[in-house]
Each structure stands twice: as structure tokens, then as C-alpha cells.
Amino acid sequence: MKAVRLVGVTKGWAGVKAVSNLSLSMEKGEFITLLGPSGCGKTTTLRMIAGLEDPDAGDIYIDDGLVFSASKGINVPPPQRGLGMIFQSYALWPHMTVFDNVAFGLVQQKVPKDQIRSRVMGCLEQVELAPLAQRFPSELSGGQQQRVAVARMVVVSPELLLMDEPLSNLDTRLRMQMRASLKRTHQESGTTVVYVTHDQEEALTLSTRIAVMNKGELEQYESPEDVYDRPATQFVAEFTGNPQTNLIEARAARTAANSEAGIDLEVAGKVIGHAMGSGFPETVVLAARPEALMLCDRDGPGRIPATVYATLPVGSSVLVYARIGGSGAGASETVIRAGRGVRVEANQRVWLQLDWSQVNVYEANTGRRLDNAVRP
């Protein structure tokens, strides 16, 4: 049984496609993150699942029931879709107390008064806000407001919980705490969660699966490990990097002399690796995370020459910024995560050794991943 299934969902405004032909399905109890830069269509997708926005085309199923179909003219109203939603602004009603905010959904369901009381207070206790029940939202801190927003939706025990960047208005420390508390809430309740964020770290830490979106299309939909280790496209590789993913352009040349190895990969005029197979494009992009590069102080086979630009110690390690191909135009900047004992200085000449097991190769024109065997 699928908790949510989107089939060919499309939505646009004034000719601009916000979401195009999106198909996606989620298992019960999953924590799915829609990840992407602003304007990629993730919030629109969430709002279409909620029923706050109507797709132009496609079908949406919740718990295997058809809730929206453009072709069949079906559109189940939001309250009958059995879901809860937490908004980026929290959307707490400023004229109601915390208690009344949380009780609202139960009042709508005509739950008896005494039950409302016990359920609301129970829920507020869970988020540690019971003593503040009679306060107004404006009298609470950001973190407290966020917890009220969660409590307000959790109290009606929805099967599906939608969250639209719920942590983006909090400071870093609070955000970390709230992440932990969200993850626990999810694990305890077993509710399916669809979570929208542009923060890749949030996506990696919380999700069972991540749907990376770009320009209204789905780029990759896999577990956090797969998204991180084997990004399906150059866009995903770039977007999930922290601090950034090194994208090194390489020229592929078929060598007559060494036909067995097949193809030479050249960076800055130097052969640094070989690839096999036919149909290999002329230009490829090597994506390597900062920890997939090793800093060497002398040249060797497969090493890329570079010049140190700056070094940034970050406590447990040192981030070394180096430029490949001199310092002029056409130079590409790379980041290397080095051990904390490493001593290099600006303008020093260094050589970069790739850890090929952690390198993904993409076709430069299309950004598609190439799964040909590449070796040193």
C-alpha cells in the first residue's frame, strides 16, 4: 500500500511550468524529503498533495485512493484527504490561545469537550508546552511557536503529515534540536511525512528517501546514502555538496597507442585516468567531494597540479581551496578536506590525488551520470 502516489502531475502558471510530469510514490511510514533550490516546484508539489493547489494534469492517490484526477474531474477537498500540514510561517492564529489553536481541528470534528481537553493537553505535554496553553502565539519564542504548529496538526492524528520548510525560521542550534525531535516524533507515530526543504543537510539527516527536484522535474529519488554517494545527475552532485562538490572538467581522448585502456581522461593537459567502453563523450565532468581528494606535495601518475588559494581550518579538519590550471581565466576552484595536521600555504604548488571509488563521472552536456568503468 502506497501512502502517496503522484502520476504525471503537472502544474504551471501563465505558461511557466512549476512542476512537469512528476511521478513519485511513497510507502507508508516513510519520511520523504522534497529537496531542491527555491523555485524548483517542491512547495507546489506539497500543496498539490494537500489539495491547496490543483494540478493542471495528472493523478494523485493517497492511501491508494484517488484524491485528484484532472482527466476524471475528481478533486477531494483537503480535509477529506486525512492529512496535516505544517507551514513555513507556522500560520498560528494570533487571536487564539495556544490551547485554542491546537483544539481547532478537534472542534471541527465535533469531538466532545472533555475529550478535546485531554487530547490537546496530552499533545502539548508531548511537545513540552502544557504550561503555556493559555498564552497567545505572539508571546512564544520561535521554537515554541514551531512546536505549537506541530502539535496542532499531530493532535488530529493524520495518516500523512506535510511540512513546508518548518525549521527555516529557527536559529542553527534550535534547528538541530528540532530535527532530532521531529525524527523522534516520526519514529514514534509511524506517520508518513512529506517534508519540503532546500537544506541538503536536513534532507540527509531526516529522510528515508530524498526526492531531488530541479526546475519542476525529478532528478533523483533514492535513499540519502545513494543521493550522497551516487548522485544521479551533475545537478544533484552539485546541490548536495557540503561545503561544495568539486566539479572537474576532463577531456576524453581515444588513444591509438594504448587501445586496451581505450580512453584517456585529461585534466589541465595531463592524463589522470582511463575509461573503457564505446560512446564515451568528448568532455566529461568528474564530481568529487572534498574528502575524495588527497593533497600531495609532489607530482606522480594521475595527480592533478594545482595552486593553493586559501586554507580554512574548521576544527576537525582543514579545508584547502586550490585552483587547477594556474590562476587566470579557466582555472577551476577545488576544495580538499585535509587532516588537521596538514600545513600548506597560499600560492604553494600542490598535486591532487583522486580517490576513484568516490568519484562520479557525468556527461558535460547533459549532466547524466556515466557508469562506465573508470580507473587510474
Place this chain on the structure above:
Amino acid sequence: MNGFEVRFRKLGNRLRRPDAALAWLFLIVLAYLVVVPLISLTRTTLVWGTGDLRIRGENVEVGKFTLYHWRRMISGDFAKAVFYKPLVNTLTVTTGTVALILALGSLLAYLVVRTDVRWAKLIGSLAIVPYILPSWVLSLAWLQVFQNSTVAMPEGLLSYYTGVNAPEWLVYGPLPMAVTMGLHYYPFGYLLVSGALTSIDSQLEESAEILGASKSSIMRRITMPIIKPALFSTALLGIARSMGTFGTPAILGLPARYYTLSTQIYSLIRTQREGQGYILAVVLLLISGLGLWANQRMISARRSYATIGGKGVKSRKVRLGKWNTPIAVVTLLFLFVVAVFPLAFLTWSSLTLNAGDYSISNLGLHYWIGRSNPRFAAGEPGILRNEAVLGAVWNSVKLSVIGGLLCGFLGMLMGYVVARARKSPVSRLLEQISFVPMLVPSIVFGALYLTLFAVRRGPVPALYGTFALLVLVTVVKQLPYTVRSGVSSMLQVSAELEEAAVILGAPWIQRLRKIMLPLTRSGFVAGSLIVLITSMRELSLYILLVTPANRVLTTLTYRYVEVGYTQFSNAMTVLLTVLVVVLTYAINAWQKTDLAAGLGGR
């Protein structure tokens, strides 16, 4: 699945969203109440009227197409005297009035909302008093202060006590008109601007301050652009209101033969030259329409940012320091002269048995509680004994309370519909149509409703002579103000607040009742109150529609002005004001909202 069933379902889905259905309903009703009168207005300028038959005699076939009216109004001596001169006069007076409204309104708003000025609450409540007064209070008072023998009038207060005879330009004409109208109308500028100022998060200004901007450049580059839409609306409303006003130009212009478009329209209609009078109305409409168009263009793009979200707005007050008390004293003195003196003076004058004699021996309560005495005012009894007056009081109260509440509620509903479907053409059209009555001069609006409801038309009954017609004309005429207040209040509530309630299963009517209306309550109260006050002292709108059975206070007062019973009209004006003030404060106390803070947040 066949196509018919799919289409049927889609229709059902759409109907489930009552805001869309409501938009259509409003659009149809407003089209009848606003667009049809406009068409008949234009039509009247293009056909022969019954009056023309009497004036011109032959060659006139009533109801037949003619360009006669337009030809007469475009060129020739008649056009010069009846059209071009009043037009120039109107523009002169309006420019002065609007300049005064903008200057006074924004200065006071800034002082009360953004500075730590002493007695801010008192200043805030005094600042809106002129708005509560009937529009002719200031002009009546002005006249009774400055009139003298040089303009062939009995002595005024100034001449009585100092012997100084004011020159004619100070008694009649554009200067006194612009000043009295500006002083009467500036409070809505104050309300609009203080509403806008209240919604500015002072962090916006603080960040500019941190970036090294001086106070004046913060004002110029941060504060002014944010309140610009409010200033623009103020100017627009000022133009529309002062151009359509009849009372002041009649009192301060007609004796010196200084005509404005509104007094000219009135005199043309009274002499049964409707065709030509309505051409002037069309001109007024075009001028105001131009303003509205400019207003729409300017603010449609920038009006969409929500200011009430999950978080509060911080505001920090500017310190006036050692200037605080002097500024407060000067402001209060000014407000005293504008808000308290005219009424006190009219009260005093209503107690003088013979007009123009301010000595103690001449005082008496005759015009208030006196029994019929043929020595005074042809035996008319004092107003508190006068059955006609008491009946008119009851009618006025009934009319303004019912009209205010109805209009306020409809304004919120329309504001909701417009705000929710901002991009749809239906809601855009609805917003624009609802603003049209603002452009129609009151006197013309009254005339139009007279013709529209004189006889039964299809399902619409003949309403002439009924109380319902007065309510209807009030609601439609004042709708622009409540819709404006409704749209801006609704836009301030972020859509997510309502969507959260959608998710939690609240049907539309519940969302409105529990979320949207409570959050916009101050907008509703402010809107209703403005309508209540306006209609309580509205004269030109009703003067053609009332019958002896449903006379209101203002029309009765104007009858006394016309026949020259100065003390009676003064006493009635005072009574009217007392009524308005009592009603306003009763509603304020009941709703616990402050009109001055009405257009802002809570």
C-alpha cells in the same frame, strides 16, 4: 468515464469554493446597482429631456437622440460660464484641499504613530473629530465668524468684537472653501497613513539607520515608499470627496457666484437641465476615473505583501526630546481650533435669540426647547419639542446603523473574495466596479437612484419613498470605503492562516467566522464606523430621495439653512454631532476598538 460526467464533476468542484461563486454573485448585483445607473447617466446626456421641452418648446421630441447638450457644453459663452469656469474653480479648490489633507493627515499620523509625543492618545482622538462633524459645520462657523457689512451680511464674530471687516476673499470663494474642506477631510488621510505606518516593521528603518542613513534619508527612501500607496489613496479619496461635495461650495461659494462643478450640477438639475448637468457629472467621473486608474497601476504590484504573519511587528518610537511638549501643545491648540471651537461656536450661536447679537442678554434656549412662538422663526417650536425633528433623528440613527453594519460586512466579504482570487479577472473586475460609486458625486448618485427605482423594473420593485431605498443607496455609495478597508485587512492576513484551517477541516463559513473575520475585525469596525459617520451627516446623497415620511436629520437641517433659520440649523447641527459622537463611542466601547487605530493591526 464519459466527458459529460467529468465536466459535471469539475463544475461541482468549482462550486464547492464559495469565494468564486460569491464573486460572480457580487459582480451581477453590483453591475445592476452601479453600471446600469452609469449607462442611464450617459444616456441622459444624449437625449432630449422633459425639461428641454418646456425651455425650448418646439423641435424637441422627449427621449430622442440629440447632441444638443454636448454642443452647448463644449463651446460658446454658455459653456464658458457653466462648464469651463466651474471646472477651473473646482480644480483650484480641490488642489488646495488635497494639499491640506496630505500635509495635515501624514504629519499627524507620523506624530501619533511613530513618535513619543506627549498626550498621543488625546491627539489621536481629537484628530478624527472633524471627520465626525457634518461637512458644513466648518463653513457655517467660518461664515458666522468672518461675515460683515463689506459683503452685505450681518456682523460676524470677528467684526462684532474687533470691528475688523474681513475682505471678501477671506469670506467667500476658493480660499475659505479649500481651507474648510481640507480641515474637514484630513482625518481620513490621517487614518489611512497611520494604518500604513502601523504596519511598518521598524526593523526596516533600523537596518537603514545602521547602514548610515540619516533620519531624512530614511524618511525619504524607506518610510515614504512604503506609505506611498496610502498617500496616493488619500489624495484620490480627497479628490473624489471634495469634488463631489455640495454643502461647503454652496455656503461659501454661491453668495459670491463662485460656482464649482457640484453646485453647478445642482443648479442645472434644479432648473431641469439634466442633460447638461449630467455632462458635468460625466466630466467629474472622468477626472476621478483617471485618478483611480493611476492608483491601480501604482499599487497593484506592491500591495501583495502580507504583514500579519505568525510573528509580530516591532515598532520603535522616534524621540522628540526637548521639542516634545512644545510640539504637543501646538498640535493640541490647532486641533482645538479645528475640532472644538466650530461646534462650541455653533452651540453658542444657537442660543442667541437674534442672529448676530452675541451679548449675554440675547441668550436663550428657545430654539432648543421653546414652545411655538410667532416672534421667532414663524412659530416653529424648539427642536427637542419638534415632532418632525425627533422623527428625523430616529430615521437617521436607524439608517446609519443598519447601513453601516451592512456595508461594513459586505465590504469584508468582498475584500475576502478579492484578496483570495487576486489574479482572477472576475475579482479584479469586482474590485474596480465596487470603486465606481466613489467617483459618482453624491448628488448625481441620488438622482440616478431616483430614476432607477422610481418604477418597478422586472423583479426589482419600485423603492421610491421607502426606507429600504435610503439603506440601499447608502450601502452602494459607501461600499468603496469598506471594500478598500476589507481588501487591505484581508491582504494583511497571510493565506497560510486560512489554509491551516482548510487542512483541519473547517468549512468556508467557519473559516470566515473563526479566522478571517476575527483577524480583520478592526478593519470591519473601522469600515462600518466610517460609513455610519458618513451617512449620518450625508446630505447631498439623500436630498433628492427623501419624502416627508422618511426624512433624515441632514435634509431637515438643510431645509432650515435654506429658509434662513440660522439658529435652528445650528442647533440641529449640534444635535446631529452629539448623536454621531454618542453612537461612535457606544460602538467603540462595545467593540473595544479605537477608530484611530482602526485601520492598523490590533
